[in-house]
Amino acid sequence: MNTIEIFKKQIQDMMNTDYRSFVEALVSIEIGETNKDELRALYDSYMETDNVILLNEFFYE
Template sequence: MTNIDIFKQQIQEMMNTDYPSFVEAFVSIETGETNKEVLETLYHRYMDRDDVTLLNEFFSK
């Protein structure tokens, strides 16, 4: 098993355990935002929109 496989498995487990907190942590890391209320608002806005992804379109094939 490669490191990528291990990381993917760990990330998937975090997503399965508490998806809202996973998204909020991801957004916090990427933006530097630490206010829990702001992160919760951003999570709900993210979930309300089908056209928003957590990764930039740059990573699309």
């Protein structure tokens, strides 16, 4: 198993364990937000909006 496959499995395990915390952690890392209430609000907004993606649209082109 190569490094990418190991990382993918670890990420998938985190997503399966607690998706909310996974997304909040990614958002926190990406934008530097540390306020738990704000992270929860961002997650809720993300889940309520169908057209929001976690990756930049660049990766889909």
